[in-house]
Amino acid sequence: MLYVELLAQGLVQGSIYALVAVGLTLVYGLLRILHVAHAGLFTLGGYIGVLVTNATGSLLLALVVSMLVVGLLGMAIYRLCYQPILDKPPYVALIASIGLFIAMEEIYRIAFGPYGISYENPPLQDVVHIFGITLRLGEVAVGIGTLVLIGALALFASKTRFGTVWRATVTDPEMAESFGVDIIKVRYLNFFIGSALAAVAGVMVALLNNLVEPTMGSVPSYKALAIIVLGGLGDVRGTLLAALALGVIEAYGTIYLGNYLDRDAIAFAFLILVLMVRPQGLFGRA
Amino acid sequence: MLQLKNIDCGYGVFQAVHDLSFSIETGQVFALLGPNGAGKSSTIMSIAGHVKLFAGSIHFDGEDISSLPARERVKKGIAVAPEGRRLFPDLTIEENLTVGGYSKPKGKEAVNRDMVFSLFPRLTERLKQPAGTLSGGEQQMLAIGRAMMAEPRLLMIDEVSLGLMPKMVDVCYNAIHHLKSQGVTILLVEQNTKRALDVADQVCVLESGNAVWQGSAADAKKDPDLIEAFLGMTKESAA
Ligand SMILES: Nc1ncnc2c1ncn2[C@@H]1O[C@H](COP(=O)(O)OP(=O)(O)OP(=O)(O)O)[C@@H](O)[C@H]1O
Ligand SMILES: [Mg+2]
Numbered sequence: 001m002l003y004v005e006l007l008a009q010g011l012v013q014g015s016i017y018a019l020v021a022v023g024l025t026l027v028y029g030l031l032r033i034l035h036v037a038h039a040g041l042f043t044l045g046g047y048i049g050v051l052v053t054n055a056t057g058s059l060l061l062a063l064v065v066s067m068l069v070v071g072l073l074g075m076a077i078y079r080l081c082y083q084p085i086l087d088k089p090p091y092v093a094l095i096a097s098i099g100l101f102i103a104m105e106e107i108y109r110i111a112f113g114p115y116g117i118s119y120e121n122p123p124l125q126d127v128v129h130i131f132g133i134t135l136r137l138g139e140v141a142v143g144i145g146t147l148v149l150i151g152a153l154a155l156f157a158s159k160t161r162f163g164t165v166w167r168a169t170v171t172d173p174e175m176a177e178s179f180g181v182d183i184i185k186v187r188y189l190n191f192f193i194g195s196a197l198a199a200v201a202g203v204m205v206a207l208l209n210n211l212v213e214p215t216m217g218s219v220p221s222y223k224a225l226a227i228i229v230l231g232g233l234g235d236v237r238g239t240l241l242a243a244l245a246l247g248v249i250e251a252y253g254t255i256y257l258g259n260y261l262d263r264d265a266i267a268f269a270f271l272i273l274v275l276m277v278r279p280q281g282l283f284g285r286a
Numbered sequence: 287m288l289q290l291k292n293i294d295c296g297y298g299v300f301q302a303v304h305d306l307s308f309s310i311e312t313g314q315v316f317a318l319l320g321p322n323g324a325g326k327s328s329t330i331m332s333i334a335g336h337v338k339l340f341a342g343s344i345h346f347d348g349e350d351i352s353s354l355p356a357r358e359r360v361k362k363g364i365a366v367a368p369e370g371r372r373l374f375p376d377l378t379i380e381e382n383l384t385v386g387g388y389s390k391p392k393g394k395e396a397v398n399r400d401m402v403f404s405l406f407p408r409l410t411e412r413l414k415q416p417a418g419t420l421s422g423g424e425q426q427m428l429a430i431g432r433a434m435m436a437e438p439r440l441l442m443i444d445e446v447s448l449g450l451m452p453k454m455v456d457v458c459y460n461a462i463h464h465l466k467s468q469g470v471t472i473l474l475v476e477q478n479t480k481r482a483l484d485v486a487d488q489v490c491v492l493e494s495g496n497a498v499w500q501g502s503a504a505d506a507k508k509d510p511d512l513i514e515a516f517l518g519m520t521k522e523s524a525a
Contacts, residue, residue, distance in 0.1 A: 164377065174336055174356075179432070180360045183357075
């Protein structure tokens with residue numbers, strides 16, 4: 001049963017990575033920018049989740065508010081931070097993004113205090129037994145929530161006309177524009193969806209740890225970068241699979257290698273190993 | 287239908303095309319010829335709205351489109367099958383066509399798709415296949431088909447036959463002849479000069495970003511020196 005339980009926990013952790021990394025890979029695909037500040041939006045998602053839940057008692061409302069606010073803020077970051085420097089070399093945007101991320105952490109520290117905040121009545125903490133394994137309701141919610149959101153996104157991207165155009169734009173914006181696509185609109189949509197998904201991840205991590213602190217985004221920020229490299233930069237399906245794989249590897253790794261390497265070291269050892277064998281990422285074409 | 291007036295265009299500070307002027311009449315096939323690096327692709331992409339115009343103007347149907355963004359130009363009726371095809375590799379044939387028709391109402395998609403399939407029946411066999419896995423010839427068909435989804439009145443095709451087997455070249459030229467007979471105006475870039483001269487009405491030869499010869503395809507065929515000098519063909523094969 002330990003194996004199955006570890007698998008389940010790995011998938012839950014992987015789901016969270018997936019929600020964060022999808023937005024990152026979308027931005028990379030569209031703009032060739034490593035959007036480090038994305039992790040700052042993840043943290044903000046957590047803060048809004050806790051604050052709104054504490055104020056209203058509704059986690060669901062908190063989730064919706066968090067997605068909307070963070071989604072809009074993601075659009076604003078595109079407009080104010082990235083759009084003006086798109087014609088500069090990519091490292092300019094990278095530096096701007098890192099600067100923004102640090103500033104966001106400091107703003108959270110000033111606004112919400114250095115020690116973090118918690119749910120007053122943490123929701124979804126009950127324990128459930130399914131298929132002989134024990135999980136917290138929150139973990140089940142993370143798994144199901146991710147499945148529903150990513151499923152909806154996949155349906156939109158593959159079954160609708162605008163979804164098709166969106167995927168086309170991510171692979172070749174100039175050609176997409178040649179056929180009448182307003183790529184600025186696609187970029188806004190991209191930032192909204194990616195940021196809203198990161199907000200969901202933030203709310204969920206806040207739920208699982210019952211804590212949101214200013215630096216909550218720092219580990220996910222570099223781990224998500226590792227994941228999108230593993231997934232083949234800009235490749236959404238690859239990113240999702242890489243995120244789940246990393247979650248599972250970490251779960252098993254902490255049990256079997258935990259005495260030698262900590263969780264994050266295992267993740268990066270995995271990244272290094274994979275890139276030695278497959279420099280184009282796990283699923284990328286050579 | 288299309289007039290280029292003294293255009294200079296290029297990338298950043300680099301100027302690829304100098305003081306180029308030509309016009310294309312409705313229903314004509316216009317061939318842009320010249321050696322590698324002459325500026326043929328740059329010219330096409332500046333008409334499409336992707337390469338920056340430094341000076342001069344581009345008029346389409348009498349309207350100055352020089353400052354229109356690319357997505358507005360396709361709505362005016364200009365579509366491109368660019369150099370290297372630049373299909374959306376992860377999208378299927380069907381989806382590539384959907385994107386091609388994005389500037390038209392959704393209701394026109396099915397009709398236009400059928401039109402493309404009657405032009406290139408081979409595409410129907412592989413509707414769900416990702417474009418990246420198609421053969422070179424199929425990719426060129428799809429690139430032309432994708433452009434046709436926009437119902438262009440001016441179709442621009444860069445490097446029609448580059449890298450294709452002779453049979454595939456025939457398929458593409460048959461399509462070009464058919465489109466011409468339907469009244470579509472066509473601007474093409476071609477390495478295979480003989481092929482181009484066979485289908486073209488007018489020719490412009492570019493070299494190092496300058497137009498060095500312009501005239502009718504019939505005259506181009508009659509002028510062996512020109513063909514020697516610029517088109518790298520022997521007199522025999524042109525005859
Ligand atoms: N993206 C770019 N950035 C900078 N310079 C470019 C770019 N694309 C083309 N050039 C330069 O512009 C000039 C004209 O190139 P262009 O691609 O238009 O030529 P071409 O006639 O299409 O050649 P080919 O037959 O090789 O396709 C060349 O000197 C080329 O190096
Ligand atoms: Mg070219």
